[in-house]
Amino acid sequence: MFKGKSIGILFIVLGLIFLLNNINLIEVSLAELIRVYWPVILIWIGVDKLLRKSINEDKKD
Secondary structure, three states: OHHHHHHHHHHHHHHHHHHHHOOOOOOHHHHHHHHHHHHHHHHHHHHHHHHHHHOOOOHHH
């Protein structure tokens, strides 16, 4: 359940960034985003895994 929501939010954020780039409100490059924000992506994945694991354990009880 959280995996779908997490991926959906990620795509929405990426889409908004690219949309703002296309209408020249911000200037962004994909390489720059990855170079600067790769730790945030790792943190997001880790938090998602922790939350999903704890919720699955709660449902088993």
